[in-house]
Structures are given as structure tokens and as C-alpha cells.
Amino acid sequence: MEYLNVHPQLLQALRAVLDTGSLTAAAERLGFTQSALSKQIAALETAAGTPLIRRGPRGVEPTEAGTRLAARAATILDQLGAARRELDDVSAPLGGRLALGGFPATAMELVPRTIARLRAEHPSIEIDFLESSTLVQIRRLRAGRLDLALIAVGEGLPEYDLTGVELDRLPAGRLLVAVGRRHRLARAERVTVDDLAGENWIAGRGGRSEPQFGPWPTLTGARVVAELSGWSARLGFVAAGLGIMTVPSLAAGILPADVVGVEVDDPSWTGRTLSLARIGALTPAGAAVRSALTAEARAIAERVRRAPPPARG
Incomplete structure (x- = not known):
């Protein structure tokens, strides 16, 4: 069987270009110069034997081959990430180590406060936090790269495929x-x-x-x-x-x-819900994380509700 023999970095480069729609933005995300990123894409196209991207009126767009390879690349990269975590657990077993994902707004206060609470109440629980969009988090859950994920669902958001995903709703304030x-x-x-x-x-x-x-x-x-x-x-x-x-x-x-x-x-706004997503049953450590997230989310929502209007001045 003939394999596509390429370094994972080249697959990461392709994913970044297609996610951002721009060589410049992708280079900034990955920490490369645009020239270096262009060379990586060219090397991947040489290995694939076909063009993978083309410049369009709205930026860089994938060819049919690029779309198919990017879909495979996402699965491959997530599986490599899961393998790295499993090897880390073998070499340095840490009871109660979990990977938690969250979209950017959760990283501003909810996640750091939760991790601080867990360190005080359950110091044996280790949290690896990965910030990404809800779509990426769902993919990582399915690949085993995440144990738990904070996602938002509701009006104005895509209808994500949540087949097989369990959701625990968390307290959340209004927009x-x-x-x-x-x-x-x-x-x-x-x-x-x-x-x-x-x-x-x-x-x-x-x-x-x-x-x-x-x-x-x-x-x-x-x-x-x-x-x-x-x-x-x-x-x-x-x-x-x-x-x-x-x-x-x-x-x-x-x-x-x-x-x-x-x-x-705004009576016409039906709102969105903040949920903790998982696949399968919660472990004891996962239950502790859910409890801490719930407590911190409730505290944030209550503080916003009770906040007085700013003083005149």
C-alpha cells in the first residue's frame, strides 16, 4: 500500500490556510513567515501530486483535493494529539488528568477561575486547557483529544452535529x-x-x-x-x-x-446556552470539574446580575 509520506507540520499548515482563508493569517497563527508557509504548502502539493489551494476573489480557497486532504488531516492531527496524551500518561501518570476545551470567551474568566478552584479543592486533578471554536472542540471530543468541552449553542450559531455528545447545561448570564x-x-x-x-x-x-x-x-x-x-x-x-x-x-x-x-x-432574542459537552460517562475527576465550572459560572452570572450601574461622573 502506498502512503502519503509527509510531516504532520505540513498537514497543520494546510488546515491553518483553509481555516483562515489567508496565507498571511495562517502564517501568523503558526508563527512562520509567509514565505516559509508557502514552501510548506508547495511541499505538500508535491507529495500529493496535485494542487491543494488556489487564490480566489475572497482569499485562498481549497481545490477538491485540498478539501479532501484537509478533512483527513484533521482526523490525523487529532489522533496524533490523543496519542501524545496517552504516552504522557504512561510516562508520568497523573490521577485525574483531563483535557478541557473552551471557546475564547470562556478563557477570559470562567476557565481560569475554575482551574484555580480545582487546584485549591482537588490538587490531584490536572487540567490541560485547549482554546478553540465549538466546531473544533466537537471534533476533538470525537477523536479523544478532549475529555470535556465548553460549547455554546443557540440562536445565531451553526447547527452542530451533536450525535452521541452528552450536554450538561451550565448557568450563563445574558448577552x-x-x-x-x-x-x-x-x-x-x-x-x-x-x-x-x-x-x-x-x-x-x-x-x-x-x-x-x-x-x-x-x-x-x-x-x-x-x-x-x-x-x-x-x-x-x-x-x-x-x-x-x-x-x-x-x-x-x-x-x-x-x-x-x-x-x-430584547423579547425577540431567544438566547444561547452554555454547556459542558462530553462523550461517555463522567469520571469522578470529570464530575469534580463539572461541579467547579457550574459554581464559577453561577458566580459570574450572579455578579453581573447584581452589579450596580456605573456612577455618574
């Missing part, structure tokens, strides 16, 4: 609008969707498989003035008064001093 402290809405306890009309919006930017927070979900005709990949950059624009943005309650506790989170009255 908020983040505004600069000097903004006209900053001293309001609540606003309506009509209050948001005519505002400039700062939106998230990510890969094709990474849903982002954009303008308020039910607002029509919103004007987006900047699309930025990092949370700190987006919040910096808001703090400077250049626009407002949608944020989850999960991020409310670490908003900069010059940014205020405001609740929105």
Missing part, C-alpha cells in the same frame, strides 16, 4: 452591550434594541469555523466600523469611544475600567 464609560448609554441599567440603532459597532473576526460576536443579534442595518480578532483590541476600540460591541456575561468581570457592560431588553 450584554459593552460601551465606553463616557458613552450616552453607559449610565443606563438597561437599554432597548431601539436605543442601539445608529451606533457604530466593533465586531469580532476569526476563521471560517469560528463564530464571532458581531452587532446585537436582532438589530437590523447595523454599521460595523471595525472587525478585530482579539478581545483586547476590540475592547480598546470601545474604551476609546470608537464604537460599541456585544459581549457575553462571561466577559463582564474583566472589562477594562473605561468600558461598561449594559443589559439589553
Whole structure:
């Protein structure tokens, strides 16, 4: 049998290019120069014997061969990751070691607070955290690379294939609008969707498989003035008064001093749920992680609910 004999790094390069749709963005993600990444893609195409990508009107697009190889590459890379974890467990067995995944907003406060709680209450439990989109997390769950994954499902998000995936719903607060402290809405306890009309919006930017927070979900005709990949950059624009943005309650506790989170009255918004996803039964360590996540998620949601409006000044 003839095999495609290539280094896993070349498969990672292909995945990064197709996820971002750009050689430049993929190079930044992987820490290479664009020239080095182009050489890796060329080497992979030589090994495959066919073109894998082409430049299109919206950036880099996969050929049919590229699409098929990228799908296989995802499985191969996840299996290699799972193998690395198993070998690590053999060489340095750690009782209660789990791999937890989460989308970027969970890494702002929920996950670090949970890990800190676990270290205090259950120091024998080791947590490896991987940040990625929900789609990638579901794939990693199926490949055995993750034990638990924090995912969001609901309105405005893709209909993920959750066949065989168990979901434990966690407490979660409402979506908020983040505004600069000097903004006209900053001293309001609540606003309506009509209050948001005519505002400039700062939106998230990510890969094709990474849903982002954009303008308020039910607002029509919103004007987006900047699309930025990092949370700190987006919040910096808001703090400077250049626009407002949608944020989850999960991020409310670490908003900069010059940014205020405001609740929105919107009966037409059905919302989203925060869930802990797994495949199979929970281990005792997994149950402890779920308990810690639930406690911290509840504390964050309660703190946001009770937060007084900012003082006038």
C-alpha cells in the first residue's frame, strides 16, 4: 500500500490556510513567515501530486483535493494529539488528568477561575486547557483529544452535529452591550434594541469555523466600523469611544475600567446556552470539574446580575 509520506507540520499548515482563508493569517497563527508557509504548502502539493489551494476573489480557497486532504488531516492531527496524551500518561501518570476545551470567551474568566478552584479543592486533578471554536472542540471530543468541552449553542450559531455528545447545561448570564464609560448609554441599567440603532459597532473576526460576536443579534442595518480578532483590541476600540460591541456575561468581570457592560431588553432574542459537552460517562475527576465550572459560572452570572450601574461622573 502506498502512503502519503509527509510531516504532520505540513498537514497543520494546510488546515491553518483553509481555516483562515489567508496565507498571511495562517502564517501568523503558526508563527512562520509567509514565505516559509508557502514552501510548506508547495511541499505538500508535491507529495500529493496535485494542487491543494488556489487564490480566489475572497482569499485562498481549497481545490477538491485540498478539501479532501484537509478533512483527513484533521482526523490525523487529532489522533496524533490523543496519542501524545496517552504516552504522557504512561510516562508520568497523573490521577485525574483531563483535557478541557473552551471557546475564547470562556478563557477570559470562567476557565481560569475554575482551574484555580480545582487546584485549591482537588490538587490531584490536572487540567490541560485547549482554546478553540465549538466546531473544533466537537471534533476533538470525537477523536479523544478532549475529555470535556465548553460549547455554546443557540440562536445565531451553526447547527452542530451533536450525535452521541452528552450536554450538561451550565448557568450563563445574558448577552450584554459593552460601551465606553463616557458613552450616552453607559449610565443606563438597561437599554432597548431601539436605543442601539445608529451606533457604530466593533465586531469580532476569526476563521471560517469560528463564530464571532458581531452587532446585537436582532438589530437590523447595523454599521460595523471595525472587525478585530482579539478581545483586547476590540475592547480598546470601545474604551476609546470608537464604537460599541456585544459581549457575553462571561466577559463582564474583566472589562477594562473605561468600558461598561449594559443589559439589553430584547423579547425577540431567544438566547444561547452554555454547556459542558462530553462523550461517555463522567469520571469522578470529570464530575469534580463539572461541579467547579457550574459554581464559577453561577458566580459570574450572579455578579453581573447584581452589579450596580456605573456612577455618574
